[in-house]
Amino acid sequence: MPASAGLAQEEFSDIHTTELNVSTHAADLEAIDAAPNPQPIELLAVTAIDQLPVEDIHQQPIDLLQENQSQENPLQKNSFNAETISLSPVVLPELEAVQTDSIDPILTASISADFTSQNAASHLLTQSSPEPSIDLSSDLSIDLSTSTQPPQSSETAYDPNAGIRIPLNLGEGRPIERVYIYLTNPTDDAAENETLQQEITEAFGIEAGESFSPLFVDRAIRQVQGLPFVESVEYRLYESNAPGRVIVAVLATLKPTTPQPEEASPAATTQQSGGILGSGDFGDFPTLYVSDRALFKFVLNGSVGLFSDTNPWFGNPQNFVFSPYQPNGTITWGEYSLEAGLAGITRIGDAPFYLYGAATYMISSTVQPDIFQEDDRFDGAIEQLYAGFLIAERGNPIAFNFSVGRQKFQLNQGFLFSQFSGAVNAQDRGASYLNPRTAYDMTVLANARIGNFRLQGFFLEPNLLSVQPRSQYLGANLSYNDRTLEASLAYITIPYSEAVYLLPGGQTEPREGLQVINPRIRFANLFGVDGLWAESEYAYEFSDRFNMSAHGAYIWVGYTANHVSWQPSFSYRFSGFSGDDPNTAAYERFDPLQAGGLSDWLQGLTLGKVFNNSNNFSHRVSVSVQPNELLSLSLVYYYRYANQLNNLGGSPSLQNLQSRDIGHELQLLTRYSLSRNLLLQFLSSIAFPGTAIQRAVSGETDPWFTIQLSAYMFF
Template identity: 30%
Template sequence: MKSLLYTLLVWLLLYPIHLCAQQDQKEYTSLRVYPETSEGLPIRSVIILIHKDGKSYTADSTETAGFYKVASIYPGSSFNRSITNMAMRRIAEDTRVSRVNYDLYSNNLTSPVVLVINIYILAPGEHKVYDGKKGMFASRSIHDFPLLIETNKAELTLILNGGTGFYNEVNPFFSQGEAFTQGNPIANDPGGKGVRFWGEGYVEPGIGGIIELGNSNIYTYGAVTGLFSARNTADIYSSGAAAYGAIERLYAGVVFSQLGKKDLNLDISYGRQTFQLNDGFLISKYSGSSNAGDRGSVYLNSRTSFNKAGLLKFNSRHWSLQGFYLEPQELSRHNKAHTTYAGGYLGFNNNKHWDVGFAYINRVRGKGSYQTNDGTISQKGLYVLNPKIWITNIANKGLFLKSEYAFEGHSSGNMRANAWYIGGGIDLKNTVMKPMFYYRYAFMQGQKSDSKYYTRFDPLLTGGLGDWVQGINMRKVLGNGNIITHRLQARINPSSSVDVSIDYFHLRADSYINVGGLAPITQLKSKRLGDEITVTSHWYINQHFMLLGLGSIAIPGKAIRESVPGPIRDWSSIQLALFMFF
């Protein structure tokens, strides 16, 4: 089985080169992604393409304004499939429009998305056809699965997602699993020297929909799903097989569209749902729920819904105002920390180059504490000030710049911590295989030995493979506090459905004092943490299936090599997973 896994991974990484020779190199924004994987992600930009008389062009300002008014989906809002589908139906009601659909593009599965709306105009002499009701209830045909019923006022659809993956770890935790998992309640059989191989799977059935209330431009929407996950044997932390089932999504919301002369949009929702702030630097949708231990999904990461999420989103053409109340889904059923965050975000996005914003986050509840030289500080009372500036396609040359800063203080304790990053690169969309090159420097402060303040940065709910998992293996040992990273990335897109990327991370510590880190590295003898190289490929086989392949090797630095008395070895990983979305 393991040899088959290696063979499939090599094939997945090389197959894009074959695809490149066979497929047209159309002008794609980046990698096409699925609506189901994009739920809750920010919309970075909205592009409206008009298809008329055999030609395609970007809508001018007048056309864009008209279709924006109808769709009421703006940059800076969050993607929701039901809301977007309803917006497409509103556009399709235009007497000039033959049909309409949309595509989503992103740099990877965890980044903000680009929404491309394709509007097909009636040809001369062509008559508009009104489809009426659609779906299995109307057609009595399974071919319409998963759509149950669709009218110009409502949609009801089944949800069926799933996935299976196989994972091969060589010398996990640098062959010192017992040492690096001390105090971890789920680590009853951590991997160490040698090979750890296992499989995981999950299925998520459910139902979701949206309906307009009369002719009011007010819509109610929601979804409910259950998620059942399992693994076949011991994973990197826990012994034996495991299976777990529970409610995953359970939320409802209401959208007030086309409000006032500015055609504003107000979206209010509450329940078990996903949320992400920017690209996950502070809050990632993939940190909304725990997946390890008896949930049997530590690598598939199948659960993403927060236990409680109250969201308020107010959007105009270029401005967005958000409020959020978040309680992550914790792993333990007993002795929960009940960590809860409340905050807001104000952003400006001109849908061309500029995306700037400012977030405020407050930890309003939680039992945890920070260890200081003089005792402890309660984690409750932490607040974060977070400005952001992203600039894309600088001088129309494909150059881009991204930067955020986070200051952490405390309402009642001596805490002053800082983190920031700046990254830049070039995206050559008009070149064969559309290469992208990116460099990022990230600083996450450690504890100062001579400070009266607690200065170690708390990464909150950071995460996301391809964004803020700074080394897929290193992350499990180092976390994201007291770290300085240099990241180099190169990526190619042989087609709109395939990408291959290689990432190099060089990691150093900011401080020798690492209280808050894992037990063997609470006091570092060196600031050289190590390096990691990761190769990743996504292949969107069709609109319902995606194959993910990943290979990574982490090389420990002096700080890790001298942290335990036993031998320290390089840690390599091979992963192959197939995902299903309906």
């Protein structure tokens, strides 16, 4: 997300004070002082450094679901319950005002210690073979969302199409809510079907609670294809109605003559090599080479968007953009990006030991003046460059994954670290609204899984602009996930930082030494009500360098009518982040770290550009429907108000507030999946400035309108 030659106030203010806000566009960083890091938003406007959490892929016992679903496309419409909950990602905001309208096509693959990882995975997508027609009325499926629940009856079975079908790369790093195993042509023997499904489940090895990785899922699908009784297999990815989660559906077709269960051993079948090099057929693109031991693929991801803002900066650009260029009226411009490279994974010897990695190069550009600067921008640089190893044996509940290099990362659901906040898209990098760059400049990720427990360690350094103060993050996260409960406890510290916090009177204190305690919990099917869920997360921040005591938290409840046409979903969230009271001895302004993601923690496509996740409370109400597996519509409302009138560390124009009323915003998001590789997104928003903004600017304020149309390609 480039910024114009001039830097938006919000951008440089927080970075200078080291409070790095992470939820707005990245205006030009001409003020070396401190420009906040723009962060992309998940599939939406994004504005922060991105990271993906890596959860493990261990196999748990499964529930046999006698599907008695509608006769629609197998992965299509009935919704599922958010029964498997995954950790919410934590993001460290190092930049404040930055882009907000991007789908954040993070086309990188990241791999987690459990089988899902942080970067390599997304690059290796499954081949787009013809989708088999399936009669769901007779489908037999297994729900892998838990290892403890007894088999479900057909009355409680869910169609895996709980959400809109999305390209695989867009789900990378997101927690998997549910995994479904379908037999498209089950036998007449129910006991045999169950045995075969269990064999497929064991071979697939990926369960709810792990984070999604296209690379590892491709490997898992290859293992299922190797079973002697499987004729063909494919998988599909759907976006859940629960915040930031995805659903994986595996469709397996049995061979005409099914081997006896005892013959169903993955080692019994040797698969021929395929891909462009194996078959000589360029129709196998993007798969370069695939065998029962290895998978190598081309990575090709791109995006193009047309954006138009009316009354940007509420009609007062002089108060937010520090540049001779002052965007007034209606500003319309275009952006594009393209990422290309290679990714692969291979087994070493006969041990369950795998090496994987990826390398990609990205170009990005802004055409015509945007709301940050008036000149065209173009940039090219390495996006992903990482390698790792995975130790995972079929049927073994213990797995370990380690990776190092430039890749994406997300902690839990993005409350502190978002998958869209790993890099800054500002200045000459261009594409501030598309926000295509999301990989951290350096990561070291270690993930271990033991049954339903996962332990993750991480070291992160964001990919910032040269004018921004650097910061490094070190942390660990212990989590537990079963069918209805998800809980985690994370510890994070900043061992090195060039940024500082700004205190009243002009004093500063170092960001280095910040420590965070971060518990989180989520319940699915709350009170036994299908589709009702609730989650909460809290972060306490303190420092070993000075007296600091800051708090951030939220409570989020939602309901999805799984058995109603269009599957309407409703949710309400209240969140709060402390501000600094100048009359107390402790510094209390919350540091948002790398939070971000339009649909989750970019709190307002527009309001997020001028006010980050510090010193404010917010009410968020959302309503969404999914007419079919390809189309989704969401309407979100925000009301935000300040905790303290002292807002040092925020946008320069808003550092001393005269009112707590920040503003209201209403945004509409529409997404349509053209195919497994192409996605269209339409986003519109209108924001009304509150009294705090009205009194802070030099002129009359106007509502800020935004319209965005983007297309994304993923291979």
